Amino acid sequence: MQDSPVFNYISNLSPIEPVKSVHLTHTFNSYSFSSPPSVFTSPHGNCHKESRFLKRHNLLETSKPKVWSEDVNSVYSSEETLADSTQACHESSEQQENTAQKISIGDASIEPCNENPNISIELPQVLKCNLGSPGYEPLLCCDEANSLLELPGNGKPASDVAYVPEGSEKDSIEGEMHLLGLCQIEEAKVEGPNCGVDSLITEVSDLLMLSPPNVTEAFKGLNKQLNPSIELGNFMTLIPQSATNDGQQMHIGNAVASGSEHEIEDHPSESAAATGTGQRQDNLANVALVASHPSENMDNKLVYARHRGIRRRCLDFEMAIVQWKNPADNSNTNSSTAISDEGNVGNEKQLLPTKHSGDSRRCVLPGIGLHLNALASLKDCKNVKIENLSSGRQPNLHCSPSSVQLSASQELQLSLVPASSEIDLVPSENEVQPGEDFQQNSPKKKRCKLEPAGEGESCKRCNCKKSKCLKLYCECFAAGVYCIEPCACHDCFNKPIHVETVLQTRQQIESRNPLAFAPKVIRSSDSVSEIGDDPNKTPASARHKRGCNCKKSSCLKKYCECYQGGVGCSISCRCEGCKNTYGRKDGSVPSGLEAEPEEETEACEKGVVENASLKTETKNTEDHPDQSLATTPLPLSRSLLPLSFSSKCKPPRSSVITISSSGLLVGQKLGKSNAPWSQSQPKCEKPLETVPDDDSSVTCIKTSSPNGKRISSPNCKVGSSPTRRGGRKLILQSISSFPSLTPHH
DNA sequence: GAGTTTGAAACT
DNA sequence: CAGTTTCAAACTC
Numbered sequence: 129m130q131d132s133p134v135f136n137y138i139s140n141l142s143p144i145e146p147v148k149s150v151h152l153t154h155t156f157n158s159y160s161f162s163s164p165p166s167v168f169t170s171p172h173g174n175c176h177k178e179s180r181f182l183k184r185h186n187l188l189e190t191s192k193p194k195v196w197s198e199d200v201n202s203v204y205s206s207e208e209t210l211a212d213s214t215q216a217c218h219e220s221s222e223q224q225e226n227t228a229q230k231i232s233i234g235d236a237s238i239e240p241c242n243e244n245p246n247i248s249i250e251l252p253q254v255l256k257c258n259l260g261s262p263g264y265e266p267l268l269c270c271d272e273a274n275s276l277l278e279l280p281g282n283g284k285p286a287s288d289v290a291y292v293p294e295g296s297e298k299d300s301i302e303g304e305m306h307l308l309g310l311c312q313i314e315e316a317k318v319e320g321p322n323c324g325v326d327s328l329i330t331e332v333s334d335l336l337m338l339s340p341p342n343v344t345e346a347f348k349g350l351n352k353q354l355n356p357s358i359e360l361g362n363f364m365t366l367i368p369q370s371a372t373n374d375g376q377q378m379h380i381g382n383a384v385a386s387g388s389e390h391e392i393e394d395h396p397s398e399s400a401a402a403t404g405t406g407q408r409q410d411n412l413a414n415v416a417l418v419a420s421h422p423s424e425n426m427d428n429k430l431v432y433a434r435h436r437g438i439r440r441r442c443l444d445f446e447m448a449i450v451q452w453k454n455p456a457d458n459s460n461t462n463s464s465t466a467i468s469d470e471g472n473v474g475n476e477k478q479l480l481p482t483k484h485s486g487d488s489r490r491c492v493l494p495g496i497g498l499h500l501n502a503l504a505s506l507k508d509c510k511n512v513k514i515e516n517l518s519s520g521r522q523p524n525l526h527c528s529p530s531s532v533q534l535s536a537s538q539e540l541q542l543s544l545v546p547a548s549s550e551i552d553l554v555p556s557e558n559e560v561q562p563g564e565d566f567q568q569n570s571p572k573k574k575r576c577k578l579e580p581a582g583e584g585e586s587c588k589r590c591n592c593k594k595s596k597c598l599k600l601y602c603e604c605f606a607a608g609v610y611c612i613e614p615c616a617c618h619d620c621f622n623k624p625i626h627v628e629t630v631l632q633t634r635q636q637i638e639s640r641n642p643l644a645f646a647p648k649v650i651r652s653s654d655s656v657s658e659i660g661d662d663p664n665k666t667p668a669s670a671r672h673k674r675g676c677n678c679k680k681s682s683c684l685k686k687y688c689e690c691y692q693g694g695v696g697c698s699i700s701c702r703c704e705g706c707k708n709t710y711g712r713k714d715g716s717v718p719s720g721l722e723a724e725p726e727e728e729t730e731a732c733e734k735g736v737v738e739n740a741s742l743k744t745e746t747k748n749t750e751d752h753p754d755q756s757l758a759t760t761p762l763p764l765s766r767s768l769l770p771l772s773f774s775s776k777c778k779p780p781r782s783s784v785i786t787i788s789s790s791g792l793l794v795g796q797k798l799g800k801s802n803a804p805w806s807q808s809q810p811k812c813e814k815p816l817e818t819v820p821d822d823d824s825s826v827t828c829i830k831t832s833s834p835n836g837k838r839i840s841s842p843n844c845k846v847g848s849s850p851t852r853r854g855g856r857k858l859i860l861q862s863i864s865s866f867p868s869l870t871p872h873h
Numbered sequence: 874g875a876g877t878t879t880g881a882a883a884c885t
Numbered sequence: 886c887a888g889t890t891t892c893a894a895a896c897t898c
Contacts, residue, residue, distance in 0.1 A: 590893080590894090591893065591894080592892080592893065593892080593893075594891080594892065594893085595882095595891090595892065595893075599882070599883075599891095599892080599893095600881080600882055600883085601881080601882060601883085601891085601892045601893050601894085602892095602893080603893085603894080606882095637882095640883095641882095644882095674881095676880080676881090677880065677881075678879085678880070679879085679880075680878080680879065680880085681878090681879065681880080681895095685878095685879080685895070685896075686879095686894080686895055686896085687878080687879045687880055687881090687894080687895060687896085688879095688880080689880085689881075692895095
């Protein structure tokens, strides 16, 4: 190859590139996590991760299908292509469009041939790391988190910016699209304008790089002045243009190409217009915004930037609510009012793209980062109003609350959700806005019991008195989320302002028990395969990570973590007098399964998250639950925390998720298992694995334990949850298979 | 809402 | 690793 003219040409290219590479590297490094699981290292993991992202996109899209114009097709197609390529990893319900462009995931070398080959390699890894661990790695994350927090109004740290010199042929040269996804979640303390509440901001940045469809074109571009350098503020990703300069650019998320960033931010309206040009709602949505640059001709250029640039923030529930309350305003105004924006996140507002993007953002950004609590809230809200939603007005660009705040893992799950479901998610105007509920909730309210149905649980907040919310006693902390206003905790340190403390503590706990933040209930991917489409089946492998130790509750109360998680007890349990309705330790299935709470079945928020994370992680976990640990600490929690969300991302593993269209995709706290009984959450959990389409189907979900015991899920109750009703069952395979440690190539 | 029960988490 | 203590959720009244 060295002898080839092309190579020479590239080699002769300006030295500029190293800089770029440096930036990129730097950026990625920032994302790197202190102790990524071995899994993360594997290239396969990338694939999975990417797939996740893709799905996220899908989710977003689904959530906001209408926003996108057809113009975006190229981009969209690109992603789809990616999705396709990644499909090995997971199945997506997405439609696949014809795409001229070829996208390779995972292999990408971000930089052109000239550049350090290492980069290409590194990026994928980075992705892995980042993506891999939704949870946060305190150490690694800290920096970013801090930086993020500190971000000026621009919110784009120079360090983060990936700079690509103009005319860098390399980019153009790349014939493949490289998709890199970085997810970072940060928390920021934000006060909602209305709420004045600390909000958790989760930032997920994904970096996607797309290269021109084919090298040939790229070369053309080389001769020409290829794309101008693209600067991505924090997040920017460069995308080489096609041979023609006029290629259209697509901006996804925050990414700005060719300095368009400012334009977008500064002129949201423009971007909005651009988006208005027509974009497909398809998979890209997720992030956000895919906006064609209005000013530019849209041809080949694709700019896919999602890096830090795209910040997704998990706003506190309240924040979300605020937006919810004013969805119309937002939509109408076209303001990109991301939740954060509205939330008065001064710094981050900037990040918000144009309306278009803004819209997407709204949907996307909020969705991306999810504060577990927020999720819970959202869940609750959603759950509460889910029905309403279904009846509700059409999906606007506005993100439904659910869409709004999603953790990465959640996103993944969301992505799974069919577009149709989106509609459901969209709150109706008439609907009671969940936000209201939350807002109404006084911080003091420990728990949202707004909804008797059990959705109140989704609102769970901690009530810690002595632990300072820095121990696993604290549900918030255990879930990897910051405490928020609704919490009734005292002397709480589990707040963004104490991020360092939180991270340190977390790290400490993890050092003691790597699985401490891992989901307590593990469902193996295998189970998925077992289940297949049969809603009645639940993964046999589903079980509590460590097993319970109940003495007096007979595993029939939520004291029992197994029961709480909606799973049967297993041999690993040391319980006495086990009568777990989901499955007894001895493997017998209690006849009383029916007793299960009604609401369980509904949503699966929790379950979703968990599942997602688990799924990604777990394949191994089934057989080797402990292993999963290494790979996946808390997906959700991490995502929630400022930390690098990827750190805990579990290595992608094959996983299948079933989601009800009702869509409560939003997962709640990971830490908590999917308890069927838990109204809001529990519903989710089960749904994930087995989401009954109809009540009847739901009625009995059986899970076989590893031991072969069959467990009927609490869901058995029919019709208990409204959410279920409309629920459509989706089985998604987020990840084809557990990534091998060996390099993907 | 206060008090009790429970079992996980933390500690020794 | 076992026993004890601490803790906060779950539960009861």
